[in-house]
Amino acid sequence: MISVHMQPAYHPACSRSCTAFKVMGHAGMRTTGPDGSLIIKPAFPAEHRFYEMLNRDPHLARLRPFIPKFLGTLESYSGSGSQFLKAEAEAEADSNGFLVPIPVPPGRTQSLILENLCSAFVKPNTLDVKLGTVFYDEFMAEDKVLRMERTARETTSRSTGVRLTEFQVYDNVTSEAICVPKSYGKALAVSELPEGIARFFPVHCEPSSSALHNGNGAVGPSPSRGLPRKTLIPILRAIRQTVSKIRDVYASFEMRMVGGSLLIMYEADWSRAEAGVRRLLASSSSSMPRPIPIPSSGEEDWDRAHTHRSPSPCVVKLVDFAHTRLAPGEGPDEGVLLGLDTMLKLLDGRIAQLTAGASEECTC
Known part of the structure; x- marks a missing residue:
């Protein structure tokens, strides 16, 4: 049974100032359950309508x-403790145990219940990639349209269809999350995008003898920052494969996803990541893989599926649908497809870097 204890939406190893949920860009989000398997997300009515349509329309099944x-x-959730959820969804306890309001952006009148993608990871490395070349629709005020046009023009969005927003990467020396702010992605030139991707996918570097010993011959700390090469490369390939599938499926629809993102997560914990890669490789070599699907409804089914499915070392999803609509007759969304193509090239480039040899410096 799903517990309804509300938790702040952050990983214990992250500070409140930069969390996986903050990277995802959703103020007011909260988790529920002892394992944090669900989240409560304040959302605009348009995003609620999109999710309802996605669940209902067989045309969107792919x-x-x-x-x-x-x-x-x-309002519609019928799981155990739903009344408690409604009462607690917009409040949290302060240091004295009193409930205080949670700041929610204006206009976000719906509270959606979604799966918590972070809950499968011990140390989630998280990147939100803003997709597309256009970030306004016909309902936006003129001043915001001008601001969105300027942002696209002055960043990598207009020419590549992608902009790296906030991301976090765990440092496996300190076991703490290193958080990179939005300003970094906004300041990147197109030629610097591979550098940004390398920062999100750092590799463990074996320390040289000079790094291990100081002048007195004492052993110093290892400069390791990321996963071992043998673990990171299969994860990159799995992420690349999923992005390619998303690109193919999205190209088959006539829709517009204004302001949407590609969310990429992968496990930074060495042992969990290695175990996940072993499962990936075993699954790819099997002719009859049997993943356990997440059911369409039902609290007990959700618990059963969430408990028994094998954690993957990575996940890639499309997120943020406040300005998404079907666009029959308008053709595919070329701006978003451009962004997905750019991501495939960036991932290919990082894979090529890591498979070329062990000459990479430990700067990530």
Whole structure:
């Protein structure tokens, strides 16, 4: 049974100032359950309508595996303790144990219940990639349209269809998350995008003798920052394969995803990541893989599926649908497809770097 204890939406090893949820860009989000398997997300009515349409319309079925699972709203959710959820969804306890309001952006009147993608990871490395070349629709005020046009023009978005927003990467020396702010992605030139991708996918470097010993011959700390090469490369390939599938599926629809993102997560914990890679390799070599699907509804089914499915070392999803609409007759969304193509090239480049040899410096 799903516990309804509300938790701040951050990983214990992260500081409040930069969390996996902050990277995802959703103020007011909260988790529920002892394992944090669900989240409560304040959302605009348009995003609620999109999720409802996604669950209902068989035409969109091919898109569902690439979008976080939607279980309903606080108003419609019938799981155990739903009344408690409704009471607690917009409040948290302060240092004295009193409930205080959670700041929620204006206009976000719906509270959606979604699967928590972070819950499968011990140390989630998280990147939100803003997709597309256009970030406004016909309902936006003129001043915001001008601001969105300027942002696209002055960043990598207009020419590549991608902009790296906030991301976090765990440092496996300190076991703490290193958080990179939005300003970094906004300041990147197109030629510097591979550098940004390398920062998000750092590799463990074996320390040289000069790094290990100081002038007195004492042993110093290892400069390791990321996963071992043998673990990181299969994860990159799995992420690349999923992005390619998303690209193919998205190209088959006539829709516009204004302001949407590609969310990439992978496990930074060495042992968990290595175990996940072993499962990936075993699954790819099997002719009859049997993944356990997340059910369409039902609290007990959700618990059963979430408990028994094998954690993957990585996940890639499309997120943020406040300005998403079907666009029959308008053709595919070329701006978003450009962004997905750019991501495939960037991932290919990083894979090529890591497979070329062990000459890479330990700067990530």
